[in-house]
Amino acid sequence: MNKNKEQLLNKRYKAEQRFRLYGLSAIFMALLFLTIFIFKIFSTGYSAFQKTWFIVPVTFDAELMMLDQNPSKEDLQDADYYDIALKSMADLDPNANEDQENELKRMVSYFFEKEIKNELLNDPNLIGKTKEVYLTASDDLDQVFKGNYPRDLPEDQRRVSDYQLKIFDQLVANGKVESKFNISFFTNADSREAELAGIASSFMGSIFSILVCLMIAFPVAVLAAIYLEEFAPKNRFTDFIEVNINNLAAVPSIVFGLLGLGILLAIFQLPRSTPLVGGITLSLMTLPTIIIAARASLKAVPPSIREAALAMGASRMQTTMHHTVPLSMPGTLSGTIIGLAQALGETAPLILIGMVAFVNTIPGSPMDPAASLPVQIYIWAESAERGFVEKVSACIMVLLGFLIIMNLFAQIIRHKFEKKWS
Amino acid sequence: MIKIKAKDVDVFYGKKQALFNISLDIEENQVTALIGPSGCGKSTFLRCLNRMNDVIDICSVKGEILINDFNINDKSCDVVRLREKIGMVFQKPNPFPKTLYENVSYGPTIHGMAQSKQEMDEIVETSLKKAALWEEVKDRLHEPGTGLSGGQQQRLCIARAISVRPEVILMDEPCSALDPIATAQIEELIDELKKEHTIIIVTHSMAQAARVSQNTGFFHLGQLIEHGSTDKIFKNPDNKKTQDYITGRFG
Numbered sequence: 001m002n003k004n005k006e007q008l009l010n011k012r013y014k015a016e017q018r019f020r021l022y023g024l025s026a027i028f029m030a031l032l033f034l035t036i037f038i039f040k041i042f043s044t045g046y047s048a049f050q051k052t053w054f055i056v057p058v059t060f061d062a063e064l065m066m067l068d069q070n071p072s073k074e075d076l077q078d079a080d081y082y083d084i085a086l087k088s089m090a091d092l093d094p095n096a097n098e099d100q101e102n103e104l105k106r107m108v109s110y111f112f113e114k115e116i117k118n119e120l121l122n123d124p125n126l127i128g129k130t131k132e133v134y135l136t137a138s139d140d141l142d143q144v145f146k147g148n149y150p151r152d153l154p155e156d157q158r159r160v161s162d163y164q165l166k167i168f169d170q171l172v173a174n175g176k177v178e179s180k181f182n183i184s185f186f187t188n189a190d191s192r193e194a195e196l197a198g199i200a201s202s203f204m205g206s207i208f209s210i211l212v213c214l215m216i217a218f219p220v221a222v223l224a225a226i227y228l229e230e231f232a233p234k235n236r237f238t239d240f241i242e243v244n245i246n247n248l249a250a251v252p253s254i255v256f257g258l259l260g261l262g263i264l265l266a267i268f269q270l271p272r273s274t275p276l277v278g279g280i281t282l283s284l285m286t287l288p289t290i291i292i293a294a295r296a297s298l299k300a301v302p303p304s305i306r307e308a309a310l311a312m313g314a315s316r317m318q319t320t321m322h323h324t325v326p327l328s329m330p331g332t333l334s335g336t337i338i339g340l341a342q343a344l345g346e347t348a349p350l351i352l353i354g355m356v357a358f359v360n361t362i363p364g365s366p367m368d369p370a371a372s373l374p375v376q377i378y379i380w381a382e383s384a385e386r387g388f389v390e391k392v393s394a395c396i397m398v399l400l401g402f403l404i405i406m407n408l409f410a411q412i413i414r415h416k417f418e419k420k421w422s
Numbered sequence: 423m424i425k426i427k428a429k430d431v432d433v434f435y436g437k438k439q440a441l442f443n444i445s446l447d448i449e450e451n452q453v454t455a456l457i458g459p460s461g462c463g464k465s466t467f468l469r470c471l472n473r474m475n476d477v478i479d480i481c482s483v484k485g486e487i488l489i490n491d492f493n494i495n496d497k498s499c500d501v502v503r504l505r506e507k508i509g510m511v512f513q514k515p516n517p518f519p520k521t522l523y524e525n526v527s528y529g530p531t532i533h534g535m536a537q538s539k540q541e542m543d544e545i546v547e548t549s550l551k552k553a554a555l556w557e558e559v560k561d562r563l564h565e566p567g568t569g570l571s572g573g574q575q576q577r578l579c580i581a582r583a584i585s586v587r588p589e590v591i592l593m594d595e596p597c598s599a600l601d602p603i604a605t606a607q608i609e610e611l612i613d614e615l616k617k618e619h620t621i622i623i624v625t626h627s628m629a630q631a632a633r634v635s636q637n638t639g640f641f642h643l644g645q646l647i648e649h650g651s652t653d654k655i656f657k658n659p660d661n662k663k664t665q666d667y668i669t670g671r672f673g
Contacts, residue, residue: 234479304516308579311474311512312529313505313586322528323518 041400045393051182051195052137052145054108054171058088058116059130067127076121085113088133092167103164109136109195136184137177139194139387141168145177149386185394189360190371190379194387197380199395200362205275205355205370206344206402212279212366213343217286218336222325224287225294225332230320249288256284257349265353273354273369281353282343289342293335297328330417334410341406345399347374373399425450425590425620426471431485433466433475440466444485444646446639453612453621455631455652458641459672464624467641468592471622472508473501489590506533509583509619513595515575517567517582522559525567525578526550529586545585553581554611573604580611584619591615593623597630609634628668632656640664 062071064087065079089108090101112135119133120126140160143149145168155162171177188198224245232238260281264270270277301324309319350356356375363370371379377395380388426448433441441463448454456464466475473494475481486493494504506529517525526546529535536542546563550556555577559570567578576596583591593612597605612621612634625631631638632652639649640661648661659665666672 302516304512304514305518307474307477307512308516308518308582309528310477311472311505311510312532312582313502314528314532315502318532322532327519 041393041396045390045395045397047146047148048185048390048394049182050146050179051184052142053134053178053180054137055132055176055178056088056092056108056135057130058084058119058133060084060120060126060128061087062127065127071124071127073124076124079117079120081113081117081120085116088116092171100163103161104167107138107141107164107167109138109193111136111193111196134178134180136195139385142195143386144168145172145179146390148390185391189362190358190376191360192358194383194385194391197388197391199373199376199398201359202371202373202376202395203398204363205278205359206372206374208275208363208366208370209278209282209350209355209372210340210344212276213282213286214336214340216280217283217290217339220283221287221290221336222294222332225291225298226320226325228291229295229298230324231316245288245291249292251285252348253285253346254348254352256281257352259284260349260353271367271369273357273359274367275355275363275370275372276366277353278350278355278372279366281349282346285346285349286336286339286343289339290332290336293339294328294332297331297335298324300331301327330413334414337406337410337413341403341410344403344406345374347378350375351378373402423450424448425489426622427486427488427491428467428470429486429488431467431470431483431487433463433470433484434482435478436480439644441470441644446646446649448620448622449637450620451616451618452636453616453623453634454637454639455635456622456624456639456641457626457628457631457667458647459667460626462641463644464639464641465594468594468622468624471590471592472505472510473499474510476501506586507588508590508592509586509588510592511576511579511583511594511596514599515572515579517570517575517578519566519568521564522550522567522570522578523563526581526585529582533586535586549581549585550578552584552615553577554607554614555581571604573600573607576600576604576608577611580608580615584615588619590620590622593621595624595626598626605630628656640667642667 061084064083065081067075067079071079086101086105089104089112090096092104093100096104115135116133119131137145140149141164144151144160144165149160150158151160151165160168168177184196185198186203187200188196189201191197228238228241260277264277264280265272270280305323305327306319309323310316314322350372355370355372356379357369357371358379359369359371361368373395377392377399380392380395424447426446428444428446428448431441431444432439444463444467446467456468458464469475470483470487471489471494473483475483483495485495487495489504489508493499518528520528523546526549527536527542530542530545536545547556547560550559555574558574559578567575570578576599580591580596597608600608609630612623615621623631623634635652637650638652638655640647640655640659640663642663648655648659648664655664656668659668
C-alpha cells in the first residue's frame with residue numbers, strides 16, 4: 001500500500017517535470033523562429049541604410065553649360081548640365097572609347113546630372129573651377145561595394161561589365177568610393193531605380209491611411225460599444241448584433257478590399273489609390289476590433305461604480321459619461337492602438353483599392369495617390385533588380401519598428417492609466 | 423411621524439417572486455433595521471425604496487411605496503429627483519476612483535447645489551465632518567479616495583451620500599466588510615445622523631440591529647414576518663420564527 005502511494009507520487013512529479021519541459025521547449029521554438037526571422041531581416045536589410053557614393057572631380061565649364069558672363073539664378077536653373085556631367089564621368093578614364101564612355105556614365109545613377117546642378121546652385125562661385133562632387137553610385141555597383149554582388153559570374157550573366165569593375169576597383173583603391181548613411185531612403189518616394197527608391201511616399205501613405213482609419217473607426221466603435229454595453233436592452237436583437245460584430249472581426253481582409261473597390265471606388269467615385277479610400281476600407285476592418293476591446297473594458301468597470309453614481313442621482317447618461325467611459329478609456333485606447341497596428345500591416349485590401357500603383361511623389365494629403373508600407377514591401381519584393389532585395393528587408397524593419405512602437409504605447413497606456421479598484 | 427409607507431409591495435425577478443406583499447411603515451428620524459437570513463429579500467426591499475431595482479432588466483416591482491405621501495412607483499416620479507432625496511450606502515465601500523473632494527462634490531455638482539467654489543468647499547467640509555472623517559483627511563482632500571482604509575472609505579461613501587442632504591439614507595449592510603473598530607465608528611455615526619435623516623439599515627448582525635435601531639423588521643423567504651420596536655422584537659416577539667431567528671436557532 002505504502003509503496004503504491006510512493007509510486008503514484010513519483011509518477012506525479014515526473015509528469016509535472018515532463019510538462020514543464022514541453023512548455024519550455026515550446027517557448028524555445030518560438031524564440032528560435034523569431035530570432036531566425038529577425039536575424040535574416042536585419043542581415044539582409046541593414047546595408048540599405050548605407051549608400052555608396054563616387055567622389056568625382058567635376059569641372060564647371062561655363063562654355064559647356066552654355067552660360068554667359070555673370071549668369072543670374074534663373075540662368076543657372078536653365079543651364080545645360082548634361083555635357084559637364086558626361087564629361088566628368090568620361091574623364092575618369094582618359095583612354096576610353098565611345099562605348100566605354102557610355103559604360104562610365106552608367107556607373108552612376110541617372111540622377112547624376114541633377115546632383116551636379118544642385119552643387120552649383122548651392123555655390124554659384126564654382127563656375128570655371130573644378131570640385132570633387134559626390135555622385136550616387138548605380139544600384140549594381142552599390143551592391144558590389146557592399147559585397148552583395150557575385151563578381152565571379154561570367155561577364156555575359158552580369159549587369160556590370162568587366163570594364164566598369166576595373167574602373168570601380170581603381171576608384172576604390174584611390175579612396176574615391178565612400179559609404180554614407182542613406183538619407184534618401186527616408187526622403188525619396190518610390191523609384192524604378194533601386195539606388196533612388198525610398199519609403200517616404202509609402203510611409204506618408206500609411207500614416208494618412210491610419211489617421212483616416214482612426215478618425216472613422218474610433219468614434220463609431222466607441223459609440224457602438226457604449227450603446228450596446230450600457231444602454232441597449234438585452235434581447236434577441238442585441239444578441240444578433242453581438243454575434244455579427246464578432247463575425248465581422250473574422251472576415252478576411254481581402255473581402256473588405258473588394259467592398260472598398262465595389263462601393264467606395266465604383267459607386268461613390270472616390271479617387272483611387274488614395275489613403276482616403278484605404279483608410280475607410282481599413283476602418284471597416286478595425287471597427288469590430290475596437291468595439292470588442294471597448295466593450296470588454298466597459299464590462300471591466302465594476303458595477304459598484306455605476307450603482308454609486310446612480311444612487312447619487314446621476315442619470316444613466318451622466319453615470320456613463322462621468323464614470324464608466326473615463327474608467328474604460330485606457331483599455332479602449334490600447335485596443336484601438338492594437339487594431340490600428342493590425343490595419344497598418346494590412347496589404348490585401350489596399351492592393352485591391354489601387355494603393356499598389358507606382359507612386360513616385362510624396363502625398364501631401366489623404367486625397368493624393370500613395371502606397372503604404374506593406375504594399376511597398378510587396379512591390380519591391382516583386383522587382384527583379386538586386387538592389388531591391390535589401391530595400392525589402394529595410395522596409396520590413398521600418399514597418400516592424402513602427403508596430404513595436406505602437407504596441408509599446410498601448411502597453412504603457414494600459415499600465416499607467418489603469419485604475420486600481422478599492 | 424411616518425416617513426415611508428410601503429403598501430403590498432411585490433417584487434419579481436423574471437418569473438420568480440422575491441418579495442410577497444410587504445407592508446411596512448418607517449418612522450421619520452429613526453433608525454429602522456431590516457434583519458433576516460441571507461436571500462430573504464431585505465436588500466431587495468431596500469433597493470425598492472430608491473428604485474435601484476430599475477437597473478436590473480428583469481426586475482419588476484408592484485405595489486405602492488409612499489414617501490412624503492407621494493408614490494415613487496408612479497410614472498410621474500423622476501428617479502433622479504428621488505435618488506437626490508434618498509441616499510444610499512452599499513455593502514462594499516465603493517468610492518469613485520477620483521479624489522476625496524471629487525467624491526463628495528459629485529452629488530452637489532450634478533444637482534447644481536453650489537453656486538461657487540466656496541459654497542462647494544463648505545458642502546464638502548460639512549459632509550466630511552458629519553461623516554466623522556474630516557479630521558483624518560482634511561490635508562489630503564485631493565488624493566484618491568481609493569487610497570483610504572476600508573472604514574475610511576465607507577465613511578467617505580456616507581459623506582458622499584449626505585452631501586446632497588437626503589431625507590432618507592439607505593444602508594445595505596454597511597459594516598459587513600469592516601473590522602470591529604471601523605464598525606463601531608460607523609454605528610456611532612448612524613446614531614448621530616438620525617437627528618437629521620431617516621435611516622434604514624439592512625444588517626446581518628442582530629447585535630448591530632439591537633445597538634443602532636429603534637425599529638426592526640424581520641424578513642424571511644420574501645415575507646415580512648414581523649415588525650415593530652426593536653425592544654419588542656428582541657425581547658418579546660409575537661412570531662415563533664422571529665423568536666427562533668433571534669435566539670440563533672436558524673439563519
